[in-house]
Amino acid sequence: MHKDQLRNINPNYLHGCHPADLRSYFIDSTFIQDIDDTQFPIAIPHTDIPSPTIPARRRVLDQILDIISGSDLPCRDYLTQYLHHKYRRNCSANTLRLTATSLTQFLSFYRDKGKNHPEQMTREDFEAFVEHGQDRGLKPNSVRTRLCAVYAFVRFLIEKKVVTYELLERRIKLKLPDCLPRAINPEDLKQLLSVIDHVRNRALILLLLRTGMRIGELLNTKVEDVDLREQKILIYQAHKTAVGRVVYYSNDAEMALLAWLKVRDPFKENLFYGQGRQSLSYESARSMFNKYLQKAGLLYSGYTLHCLRHTFATELLNARMPLECLRVLLGHTNLEVTRRYARLTDKTREQEYFKAMERIVKGDVDEDDQCDC
Numbered sequence: 048m049h050k051d052q053l054r055n056i057n058p059n060y061l062h063g064c065h066p067a068d069l070r071s072y073f074i075d076s077t078f079i080q081d082i083d084d085t086q087f088p089i090a091i092p093h094t095d096i097p098s099p100t101i102p103a104r105r106r107v108l109d110q111i112l113d114i115i116s117g118s119d120l121p122c123r124d125y126l127t128q129y130l131h132h133k134y135r136r137n138c139s140a141n142t143l144r145l146t147a148t149s150l151t152q153f154l155s156f157y158r159d160k161g162k163n164h165p166e167q168m169t170r171e172d173f174e175a176f177v178e179h180g181q182d183r184g185l186k187p188n189s190v191r192t193r194l195c196a197v198y199a200f201v202r203f204l205i206e207k208k209v210v211t212y213e214l215l216e217r218r219i220k221l222k223l224p225d226c227l228p229r230a231i232n233p234e235d236l237k238q239l240l241s242v243i244d245h246v247r248n249r250a251l252i253l254l255l256l257r258t259g260m261r262i263g264e265l266l267n268t269k270v271e272d273v274d275l276r277e278q279k280i281l282i283y284q285a286h287k288t289a290v291g292r293v294v295y296y297s298n299d300a301e302m303a304l305l306a307w308l309k310v311r312d313p314f315k316e317n318l319f320y321g322q323g324r325q326s327l328s329y330e331s332a333r334s335m336f337n338k339y340l341q342k343a344g345l346l347y348s349g350y351t352l353h354c355l356r357h358t359f360a361t362e363l364l365n366a367r368m369p370l371e372c373l374r375v376l377l378g379h380t381n382l383e384v385t386r387r388y389a390r391l392t393d394k395t396r397e398q399e400y401f402k403a404m405e406r407i408v409k410g411d412v413d414e415d416d417q418c419d420c
Contacts, residue, residue, distance in 0.1 A: 107140040111147045120154040121163040129203045139289065149196035165209050173197060173219055191221045228357040228388055235345055236358065242342045248335055250300075250307035251319055251327075254280075255352065257300040259359035259377050261287065262352045266327050268318045273304070285378050292378050357388070364392040 180190040204210045243249045279295045321327045374385040
């Protein structure tokens with residue numbers, strides 16, 4: 048082996064394929080003593096290998112565990128184990144936050160009752176926790192969410208042989224309101240769109256209106272997720288349901304989107320971004336929407352950004368779109384959730400009502416047509 052060959056060092060030494068100092072193989076060679084260290088240094092430059100990025104879920108879990116470890120909550124050890132269990136099940140960061148919030152509130156209430164051990168839990172504790180949430184003014188859906196998190200934690204304690212299965216017998220069931228979806232009135236919608244003069248804001252609101260996307264999904268959309276040729280947006284994984292889908296947008300939304308693409312910063316990754324930021328926050332979008340509601344004289348109408356999604360669904364149902372197709376476009380996992388919009392758009396029931404009223408006004412109702420009430 049010649050001296051010139053030693054200059055060509057295989058860079059795979061970083062992976063441990065051979066010793067970093069190749070001269071250890073030739074320590075007994077006659078020409079090793081003649082090598083000039085200034086031209087062929089023994090020390091190989093150190094290469095810094097970047098540390099792996101910590102996932103967002105892990106950061107959220109660590110923050111939650113730090114807060115729990117510094118508290119005086121009862122069952123802290125079991126709560127920590129349960130949160131690790133949720134993390135291993137690949138629950139989202141929002142699910143971890145919601146679970147930690149619900150259980151922290153329950154365990155704080157449990158501690159205030161003078162109980163510190165899980166073996167002391169009774170069904171009356173759950174009932175008192177529900178009443179406590181109702182007294183605080185929480186909505187029924189919020190109370191139900193807290194209670195479901197508590198029951199899931201109790202099931203985990205049952206699997207750990209800490210409590211008995213009797214705690215899950217005769218579960219508390221809350222009667223939840225079944226409200227109609229809030230769609231924007233066509234006249235109000237026309238008035239709202241007429242006052243939107245900002246190119247970015249008009250594109251954002253029209254895309255929400257014509258695609259039925261959730262506001263969080265649109266704010267997380269990247270430029271490469273938009274297919275301009277086929278007028279569609281690819282949602283590879285929805286933040287709420289973790290299910291991907293494809294949505295489409297109409298010609299008026301396309302015109303607004305193209306106008307925004309002409310003036311937006313091409314170096315920004317997200318489709319919509321704020322001033323000096325890579326993305327647009329939900330609070331900024333909500334504040335912007337309320338500004339236009341005030342400008343259109345609709346500030347006290349109760350409309351929100353989510354009403355644009357409801358309006359999208361009702362307009363498609365009025366245009367005779369099948370419920371199953373609408374369910375996929377909206378990203379619902381249950382058809383019954385989509386079926387709520389049909390109560391706003393049941394034209395058959397509306398036609399039958401006015402037909403019957405016309406007969407009543409004309410006096411054409413026979414005794415045989417009247418039903419026993």
